[in-house]
Amino acid sequence: MLSSPISVAAPEPVCFDGTRLRIEDIAALARRERPAVLSAAPAFRARIAKGADFLDRLLREDGVVYGVTTGYGDSCTVHIPLDLVAELPHHLYTYHGIGAGRMLAPEEVRAVLAARLASLSQGYSAVSVDLLVQLEALLIHDVLPMIPAEGSVGASGDLTPLSYVAAVLCGEREVWFDGARRPAAEALLAVGHTPLRLRPKEGLAIMNGTAVMTGLACLAFERASYLSRLATRLTACNVVASAGNAHHFDETLFSLKPHPGQQAVAARLRADLASERPSRNDQRLQDRYSLRCAPHVIGVLEDALPFMRTLIENELNSANDNPLIDPDGERVLHGGHFYGGHIAFAMDSLKTAVANVADLLDRQLALLVDTRFNHGLPSNLSGATGPRAAINHGLKALQISVSAWTAEALKQTMPASVFSRSTECHNQDKVSMGTIAARDCMRVLELTEQVCAGLLIAARQGLALRGRVDPQQSLSPGLAAFAADLESRIAFVDEDRALDHDLQTLLQALRAQVWEI
Structure with missing residues (x-):
């Protein structure tokens, strides 16, 4: 039948x-x-x-x-x-x-x-x-x-x-x-x-x-919102991989500084780091800032997003040409609603908050590949063992590229809105630069997504290597599923190989927002 x-x-x-x-x-x-x-x-x-x-x-x-x-x-x-x-x-x-x-x-x-x-x-x-x-x-x-x-x-x-x-x-x-x-x-x-x-x-x-700047702003907002959640998940991976201290994200601790976005990031980290693993006696009392203060960095972006949503959606739902025609009152209203100041401010602010997240992840990776700070993992997270370990360099170049992308993102954070130019015979003598701000923001997002894709490679590698060092380690269900998904997408780096294909694979998945986080 x-x-x-x-x-x-x-x-x-x-x-x-x-x-x-x-x-x-x-x-x-x-x-x-x-x-x-x-x-x-x-x-x-x-x-x-x-x-x-x-x-x-x-x-x-x-x-x-x-x-x-x-x-x-x-x-x-x-x-x-x-x-x-x-x-x-x-x-x-x-x-x-x-x-x-x-x-x-x-x-x-x-x-x-x-x-x-x-x-x-x-x-x-x-x-x-x-x-x-x-x-x-x-x-x-x-x-x-x-x-x-x-x-x-x-x-x-x-x-x-x-x-x-x-x-x-x-x-x-x-x-x-x-x-x-x-x-x-x-x-x-x-x-x-x-x-x-x-x-x-x-x-x-x-x-x-203001359609160009506003259309770009809508896309930028969605990408930034996803990056906030992904950066939190990557931080959890890096805490586990470097045998960090999960207690930095304690609920009582974060109740004492009531920024809602920061508290939400800490709550996500607590959920990801829940584990049956007993506390280590030799665990550092305090991790370095890029791990310990992650909610304070990502939380700025998380807290800014609702405000930016209001600015973007108000512009999206506005009549913003000139003159406007009131069909009911039968009036011609000459004004300046074409001015994109609110979008300019939102995009200048958003790109700064996003670039700070890129910088946070870059610092986390720098700790993770360094034997002085990664608590027992191999240099550059190389998976090679035995005599061949001498000629393998693991994620050394990945860390350099992540640093380059981060530096470029930080360089792009100069606010565009303060560079108003007088144009068109001084009729347009104060302008918003909103579209330039939106384009800058899109570039910062692109670079930060590349940073996150690099950190995804490091997460896949770091979690596997931590499993070698600490076979008794257990992951929370959410983090375990995430690690398994990464393993299905890219292979473990046991012998040096070009990682650009892996990077693009993960970048494509990131931009498709395949991970529900």
Whole structure:
């Protein structure tokens, strides 16, 4: 008898309807774990159309609206004849096509598109429903604008990088589609869409906002949150491998310094270090700071994350172009919501907290490979024995590379937000540098993930070697399962070998967040 096929529920879409979205929504959409859908609710679509209709009426009555009947930025005093108003949005994305640097990765581009769609869906940007549908189509069909990462000062928003989104919506420039770089018009045609002709203000609505920095910030937050938990698990491995003192994380001790994140890290360490092994009489009374104070270092990141979530999600759920159009009060609101100061602060702060975690792990590894501090393990955690031990060097080079990645991460922590530049004829005379801060943060995360991947190799090696020295050692269930998983992914280093393949294997697993910790 044939069994019935198993029904697998489709993932819940991320709905763009002006209601509040979370970081996890954007991250899941960016990883293609959940699809995007623009609300079809009549009330939502009527609200979007209401703003566009009001703007049309204002233009018919010869109203003056920045960026619609005037030039842009310092050129706001230049009057645009009504017969040229329709061309102005296309000039905006055209002259801003001056990006440089690497292209944003597909995951990053999806986050950017989602952040822009979230903002425009608030209903205060006077865009057409057709524009939102076109943005939705890019996400649904994975038509990804090729967006250069460099060229934004973070106010008036991410003008230059977002010009590549505006151009693609209009069938210009290039996209990544179906595994290849292709002309935008060709890709739009392939998914059943035609290029837009932007309505008045729609160029500003797409470009004059914080979508690039905010999209990157959503991804950065998720990666940092996972690194916090992984760094805690790695610390537990290093305490065991170096025969450290588990009592440094005592519950009563940590009740006396009530930082919630720090207490959470200590609680995770207590759970991981629970063991039937009796206390050693020769155990050090106090371990060095990189082990003993791990909750105090990782806990800073852990305590900062809820605050940073608030900053990022408030920006994500904001109307952040200029001017904003109030469709109910029928007012044009000229302001500066394109300013990315909150994201800049969050990213400058996050990269510093993450780099400190990289430094902590680097110090732990330096102790673990050194026979003066690792309590009986071989030099450089080499697994070679007998005469061949003389020519084997274990994890010596790994420790050097981890130190190099850490140094580069620490070097990147100079805050970008304090380097405001006066631009555009001193119209943009105080800018946020939020996108540079977000890019810096992503680089610090990349380097710290490499540090963690290196520490995963050391954890696999160190735990196995400690088992040789202390056969009676027992691990907590969580740590035992983690060690077994590492053993299934990479081989023990008994004879010198290149470790770059192992590093990349673990780095891929780390970024996929395969360990539930």
